[in-house]
Amino acid sequence: MAALIVVSEPSGMGGRQVSVMRRGREECLGRAFSDHDVIVFLEAAGLSDPDEVLDDPRWVQWNGGRAWSVPTADGWD
Secondary structure, eight states: OOSEEEOOOOOSSEEEEEEETTTTEEEEEEESSHHHHHHHHHHTTTTTTTGGGGTTTTEEEEEEEOOOOOOEEEOOO
16 A cells, blocks of 8 residues: 655755645645644644654655754754
């Protein structure tokens, strides 16, 4: 089974497009800039407990890697 949720690789504009397969077609949920954004999109799409599936490849396909760039004490990673 292919993942139902696709988080695209980071774009040049910033963020990552989040899509979900629903009723046999891909539906864009929006552009995410953090895990929290992805969770909010998935909750709005009707998925209960989306934070529990973020790292489950049966549910989420992370294109371009899983990690976000996050601020550190020395600046951005």
